[in-house]
Amino acid sequence: MKKHKWMVENGTFAVLEGNQSVIKGYMVVEDDRITYIGEQKPQIEEPIEIIDGTHLLFLPGLVNTHGHAAMSLLRGYGDDLALQVWLQEKMWPMEAKMKAEDIYWGASLSVVEMLKGGTTAFVDMYDHMDQVASIVDQSGMRGVLMRGVIGLCPPEEQRQKLNEAIAFAKAWHGKADGRITSMMSPHAPYTCPPELIEMFVQASEDLDLPLHTHMSETKAEVQQNVDDYGLRPVAHLERLGVFSRPTLLAHAVHLTDEEIDILAKHNVAISHNPGSNLKLASGVARVPELLKAGVTVSLGTDGPASNNNLDMFEEMRLAALIHKGVSGDPTAVPASEALRMGTEYGAKSAFLNEVGRLEVGMKADMIALNTDQAHFLPHTDFISHVVYSASAKDVEHVWVDGKQLVKNGECLTVDEERIRREAQRTFERLTAQ
Amino acid sequence: MKKHKWMVENGTFAVLEGNQSVIKGYMVVEDDRITYIGEQKPQIEEPIEIIDGTHLLFLPGLVNTHGHAAMSLLRGYGDDLALQVWLQEKMWPMEAKMKAEDIYWGASLSVVEMLKGGTTAFVDMYDHMDQVASIVDQSGMRGVLMRGVIGLCPPEEQRQKLNEAIAFAKAWHGKADGRITSMMSPHAPYTCPPELIEMFVQASEDLDLPLHTHMSETKAEVQQNVDDYGLRPVAHLERLGVFSRPTLLAHAVHLTDEEIDILAKHNVAISHNPGSNLKLASGVARVPELLKAGVTVSLGTDGPASNNNLDMFEEMRLAALIHKGVSGDPTAVPASEALRMGTEYGAKSAFLNEVGRLEVGMKADMIALNTDQAHFLPHTDFISHVVYSASAKDVEHVWVDGKQLVKNGECLTVDEERIRREAQRTFERLTAQ
Missing domain, CATH: 3.20.20.140 (Metal-dependent hydrolases)
Structure with missing residues (x-):
């Protein structure tokens, strides 16, 4: 089967590597793995899917x-x-x-x-x-x-x-x-x-x-x-x-x-x-x-x-x-x-050895936050903003095993509306008993 | 000048009145004041603007x-x-x-x-x-x-x-x-x-x-x-x-x-x-x-x-x-x-005597939250959800003095994009000095 290969351009990646908290640049994902993160644009022969990361901060999931x-x-x-x-x-x-x-x-x-x-x-x-x-x-x-x-x-x-x-x-x-x-x-x-x-x-x-x-x-x-x-x-x-x-x-x-x-x-x-x-x-x-x-x-x-x-x-x-x-x-x-x-x-x-960091070779379990918002400004210390200023609703995109599960804040793999409706009905049934 | 009069239908209003934390029903605003809140639909002769409050929880600002x-x-x-x-x-x-x-x-x-x-x-x-x-x-x-x-x-x-x-x-x-x-x-x-x-x-x-x-x-x-x-x-x-x-x-x-x-x-x-x-x-x-x-x-x-x-x-x-x-x-x-x-x-x-409660006669400084979200379910105790589960980004609409300032999460009275850009520039100028 052909590999699913894609790249983020101009993104900010929270690598938390020694003194370097973030890398600004490029990330390549092939199937379920991160295969490149770096400031330099990687040489890629074939045409692949590109995601514009200009206003996105990528974190490990x-x-x-x-x-x-x-x-x-x-x-x-x-x-x-x-x-x-x-x-x-x-x-x-x-x-x-x-x-x-x-x-x-x-x-x-x-x-x-x-x-x-x-x-x-x-x-x-x-x-x-x-x-x-x-x-x-x-x-x-x-x-x-x-x-x-x-x-x-x-x-x-x-x-x-x-x-x-x-x-x-x-x-x-x-x-x-x-x-x-x-x-x-x-x-x-x-x-x-x-x-x-x-x-x-x-x-x-x-x-x-x-x-x-x-x-x-x-x-x-x-x-x-x-x-x-x-x-x-x-x-x-x-x-x-x-x-x-x-x-x-x-x-x-x-x-x-x-x-x-x-x-x-x-x-x-x-x-x-x-x-x-x-x-x-x-x-x-x-x-x-x-x-x-x-x-x-x-x-x-x-x-x-x-x-x-x-x-x-x-x-x-x-x-x-x-x-x-x-x-x-x-x-x-x-x-x-x-x-x-x-x-x-x-x-x-949780004894999950292949997730938890943005690093080459790790599984692509990751999330992207929209930093183009008042509470993410000024663009000083992104790690500080994530911890002291951000919330769940700043998350725009979510991937697990390299597969996108949330896009622009919407679930791609589950029927959110139906789940909400059924959860409410279930609660009503339980309290009516 | 003709009064600006509008009504919320089928809304949930946090009144925090004695044992009653919320009222489900109707609210009327005339110019800068709340003139009605109640379960019954008020008699209104003239045609007025109606806001559908079905999935909205109204709180004092x-x-x-x-x-x-x-x-x-x-x-x-x-x-x-x-x-x-x-x-x-x-x-x-x-x-x-x-x-x-x-x-x-x-x-x-x-x-x-x-x-x-x-x-x-x-x-x-x-x-x-x-x-x-x-x-x-x-x-x-x-x-x-x-x-x-x-x-x-x-x-x-x-x-x-x-x-x-x-x-x-x-x-x-x-x-x-x-x-x-x-x-x-x-x-x-x-x-x-x-x-x-x-x-x-x-x-x-x-x-x-x-x-x-x-x-x-x-x-x-x-x-x-x-x-x-x-x-x-x-x-x-x-x-x-x-x-x-x-x-x-x-x-x-x-x-x-x-x-x-x-x-x-x-x-x-x-x-x-x-x-x-x-x-x-x-x-x-x-x-x-x-x-x-x-x-x-x-x-x-x-x-x-x-x-x-x-x-x-x-x-x-x-x-x-x-x-x-x-x-x-x-x-x-x-x-x-x-x-x-x-x-x-x-x-x-803050010595503001006419705001802080949803009540007839008070100024219409109020906000509406979208309750049609996973973390607002089940629809049990809305006050609990506001305090223990909600965040700033659940706010959909904001009014001050009866005038809408935020609609569907967007600022109506200020140029957000310009403000973000100028704030970032200001920070860069201050740190460069």
Whole structure:
């Protein structure tokens, strides 16, 4: 088959390479890969498609490393409540009613929002994951998908859920031209008994897949872990063998210095969820200390019911802002580091080795922002503008695997209008029951 | 002259009236005023212009209660630096070079960004304010404009600056069909000697104008006030007679319980600037305590060099998020309160009595958001969506005094393209000098 080869002319490319944050010039993409980035126009014999990049800033696609996409159906359904009231009276009763088809429309609504907002890959932990995989497959997006297992049930049921998680991973890992990958995902130390977590570690070894779990989101759950097992969550998970496997932890808000050292030692990646942690009043994670210790820290939105949007620019900005304000150090988490958290460190956290940077040989998962706008002026420091000034709606074009999925702000691969209509209907049906 | 009368049909209007957050139905505007809002279609004899509001959410125009619009020229110019390095090596040398015309283009760039993002009124403190007044006049926007005076200079020069501030207020207060008002503005207790502040209090009385000043933005300036005057800033300003006048204070990050009581007693309004306070690592203001004490707390972006955008949706969201995260209380600053801070309390803080609410008899300063988007679904709680999910770019239409200034996201009264071009040129000229 003939290669699909195209070139961006006069673009600005965020390469974040040493002291050079951007390159102005040319980029060539062949099929799913970047084959050239440079200031000089490359010699190309044959006529190829040209994109005018004059007013476009190209970034690696954003990677959202923790979420529950289908919870978009519960956006704005019970905000500003105490955590237990919100969970017990709002979230859980609605989630108990959700069927496979509901998950499909909820996840699809999130896929539309993420794609249009420049997120090209996302980590998703929920139930009925076949449905999520289905819309990821159709949309052309990249998904790291897993059946999350809450083990607050009899051992037999726990084992059945584990088997579902294994079956899902076997069915989907590596599918959709490799765009779908999977992980093994016990929900959290406070919702899974130690034996179940150990079974997940075993499955992770057997299937050669990483592990993903929530940890230390709230002070209360840390205390419960100490009460139940005599250990804080990090030592507990270390003892259960979790960190012997490649692991991504969501939240990790409440950490001691010693716990940070253990996470660094085992190369554990963290998904920092600043929007959700603030909204649910969980606290402020020790991100500057984690980064200093060499821990890979990426960014996640968490589910849309606790955020409430899926705007990764907002998460980058929050990561850059709150740690300055809380630590008193205006140099904490500078813009370039926040952008890496949303891209390069995101890819690393999600165990995606071929995305996250604009670099020759990498997959062409990338986005283009319109810089011809008041809040992008003056054209000084584009990385600063991305982190401190931009939003999801500045994204004009999105590509995954070199294929364009969003053009001039419109989805090319999914029927946005139908998805919006069905998501609204699904919500109405769920609340009418 | 014949009245300009028009009606919105099938719109959703954020009225924030007791338990009713929105009304779905009809709104009539006659010239500069709202004359009807209700569920029932009003009886109207003559044919009038109709706007289809089916997918629009109407809010009062957002009020930005603290900023320095012309500093848009310095956006992204030296981020992630320690405060003194940023001020001394980046901001002050550039500001020293700025001429009247530069201020015009910088302020114009901000006016474009604010208008398109749904801000209909802003408080602005800077130099060369004639230039800011000029673009406010042309644009149709509402501006509360004042010559801010830094008194770190000989008494003669201080007096000359005060006279400029007075002359500006006399020339512009009440102009542009009443859209421009003014205040008296000594820059801050740490940049103005007590005698100068007292002269401003006197001028405020003579001209019957309120006062606006920075206060207690950083811990260091509070300590300096104690060292210099033996008092914390609130007691110091109280002693100088500032609070005998209607007053708006910017920042007020570092406050004791006693200081909060004094501010409440004197009905002093606060402009909370969460984005700037976080970015400059100033700290987190005690907003829940201020609101509880009955203090009027509104929102400001501060200058675009320390924010770095002028998106008031972001300030509302930060106000709703950070106080939850830092206090540990998920019910702190609920969405409806954050929206009031951005609208009703903003108008009150800026001493604008006829805007800030969608209500019969109020001026028609209002904005319409497109709710037909993924992040506005499901259509559950629109106030929650505005605060936790929306951004500046969801704004479709903007009116001030009943006159449309933005239509389908495009400025009708200013030449955006020219302003962007001139702002970029101005920046290049300033850096080349």
